[in-house]
Amino acid sequence: MTATLALRPPFTLESARQKVRAAEDAWNSQDAHRVAQSYSPDSEWRNRNLFFHGRDQIVEFLTRKWQVELEYRLAKSLWTFSDNRIAVRFQYEYRTAEHQWHRAYGNELWEFDEQGLMRRREASINDLLIDDSQRRFHWPSGSPRPEEGFGIPEVF
Template sequence: MAEDAWNSQDPQKIAKAYTIDSEWRNRDKFVNGREEIEKFLADKWKKELNYKLKKEYWAHTDSRIAVRFEYEYMDKDGNWFRAYGNENWEFDENGLMKKRYASINDLPIQEEERKFK
């Protein structure tokens, strides 16, 4: 469901899966709360065009999950990138995500190297 939500590129829909005071680390950015999450995602998809994400469950314990992911996007100049990394998620007692820590690397690729079309 997380993969489908992110691929929808709907910041409001995605933000509802997080607690009101959710904490994120995304690369070198720190984001706190649903309003900041919505703004962060809206800004992200203004720069990361033709975005397509794949997530893979890695491990879990109690209220925590680790996932591996990769996604592809094109910048405004037509250059393609593959981003990949790991996320650690922590959930509250209602199943909303209260913490998300993402380590992400970007790799320039040629359009013909794309996996997700």
């Protein structure tokens, strides 16, 4: 948490990229408590059609999410940034207990407080059923994305 909180507004291109990667690494850990520490205690979320307020609800949501979305792997990329806001696009893959693979595509809008905690997150996400042969992300689940070869493909 300390490293990501050192990345505070106003953002530069480099600090915005680092903030995105730190968020991606935290989510790929699938540790709901670790992820929640990057959000302000009163953080507001919209995730698809769900709305949350505060870290406890974030932890509850992520815990449920990763019980259903198995072998979760996420890649994010910086879309744009301003003083205290960052926009990202992302893809993630997961499988269900029935061994059906999915790829989710989305965009997130983030707003940060002066301490570098995210106080607002709005995520729009679409899912696509995929076959195992269509998977793009093959690094070990629960691990950070390798530096090379696993970015978000330019063609969706």
